[in-house]
Amino acid sequence: MAGSYCVEERKACVRWVEKYFKDCLCNMKDEISFSLGLISLVFWGVAEIPQIITIFRTKKSHGVSLLFLLTWVAGDICNLTGCLLEPATLPTQYYTALLYTITTIVLLLLIIYYDYISNWYKLRQKVNHKRDEEEERKQLKPPKPTYESGIPIPNGTLKAVPRQEYFYMSARSLAGSGTPPWGTYMRAAKSGPSAMESIHDSSSEDDETYPAFSKNPPTKARPIPRPAVGSYGTFLAAAVNLPLKANALREGYIRFGGRKLLQEYETHSTFGQGLGWLMAAIYISGRIPQIWLNIKRGSVEGLSPFMFIFALVANVTYVGSILVRTTEFESIKANMPWLLDAVLCVALDLFIILQYIYYRYLPRREERGDYYEGERAASS
Numbered sequence: 001m002a003g004s005y006c007v008e009e010r011k012a013c014v015r016w017v018e019k020y021f022k023d024c025l026c027n028m029k030d031e032i033s034f035s036l037g038l039i040s041l042v043f044w045g046v047a048e049i050p051q052i053i054t055i056f057r058t059k060k061s062h063g064v065s066l067l068f069l070l071t072w073v074a075g076d077i078c079n080l081t082g083c084l085l086e087p088a089t090l091p092t093q094y095y096t097a098l099l100y101t102i103t104t105i106v107l108l109l110l111i112i113y114y115d116y117i118s119n120w121y122k123l124r125q126k127v128n129h130k131r132d133e134e135e136e137r138k139q140l141k142p143p144k145p146t147y148e149s150g151i152p153i154p155n156g157t158l159k160a161v162p163r164q165e166y167f168y169m170s171a172r173s174l175a176g177s178g179t180p181p182w183g184t185y186m187r188a189a190k191s192g193p194s195a196m197e198s199i200h201d202s203s204s205e206d207d208e209t210y211p212a213f214s215k216n217p218p219t220k221a222r223p224i225p226r227p228a229v230g231s232y233g234t235f236l237a238a239a240v241n242l243p244l245k246a247n248a249l250r251e252g253y254i255r256f257g258g259r260k261l262l263q264e265y266e267t268h269s270t271f272g273q274g275l276g277w278l279m280a281a282i283y284i285s286g287r288i289p290q291i292w293l294n295i296k297r298g299s300v301e302g303l304s305p306f307m308f309i310f311a312l313v314a315n316v317t318y319v320g321s322i323l324v325r326t327t328e329f330e331s332i333k334a335n336m337p338w339l340l341d342a343v344l345c346v347a348l349d350l351f352i353i354l355q356y357i358y359y360r361y362l363p364r365r366e367e368r369g370d371y372y373e374g375e376r377a378a379s380s
């Protein structure tokens, strides 16, 4: 029956929570649990923003493990479905899952943009630019590597035409073709972002080789295309609609005797539980690529510690919200995957925060060696 718990309590429960969250807060414990759930929701809502800002600022995502974020998305899908199916989970757990799925997708899109799309365009521009330069050099007779060099306007006399009227025009732009030669894309795709970067980094060398051309690029830089507005619109519309659909599913579930909001545990969804355990395994193992990346690089540059600090607070309050609501064994058992996952993630996040402190603030052994050598030399 819908809202059986609220009805059973025969108390004036918190209306807006009942209305918007489909949760019944009828005593102090419920209220504390709900508040903790809300704190967790807020912290998860902001947890990934510092990392998004770091990537925006540095225009690189090398500090955060892509695999770690992918496991988050995979875990989020299991989590969302598991929360919908398992009646013992709290409504705040579901809303939190929805919120962090969206923020993680934003973070992933940003990484894909900077690591792949943006680098791919830079590489494409560079290849076009280089080829245009070569074509122009072939056309210019004799080639003059100065600002004055170029193809004079037909019928114009050199003396009469002011310098600005000389223009560069590549054979490709004359032919009206914007297609780079076959193989350019393939090379970019095969070599991956790091290779793209290395090619891009070599631009300074090339610039030195052809100073006149590089300072005055013959072809206009093409604007970096943005994803079509339509696709954003579709994504947003779907995201906004999701809670409504989820609510409908949830309500339907409650109506048919499914969710009892931690009060009665006649039915548990085996599939929901299974998804919960799968989610826990994915989330927990997802931290390993990040820990490994930090060790491999011997650095935490480009990684925002706040993402892990906020995640830690969010996971602690998440556990609190479940345990404060009820300590009944049945309820704890049904929530075990969610509880265990959050507790283990807290431990792993603590480890990542310690790694951050170690790599960022503690001097390396070699640095310490240099320092002591210097000290000794100074004192002798």
Ligand SMILES: NC(=[NH2+])NCCC[C@H](N)C(=O)O
Pocket (backbone or CB within 6 Å): 072, 073, 075, 076, 100, 101, 104, 283, 284, 311, 315, 341, 342, 345
């Ligand atoms: N996309 C997310 N932020 N998902 C949240 C994952 C929650 C999980 N307990 C963890 O800390 O890994």
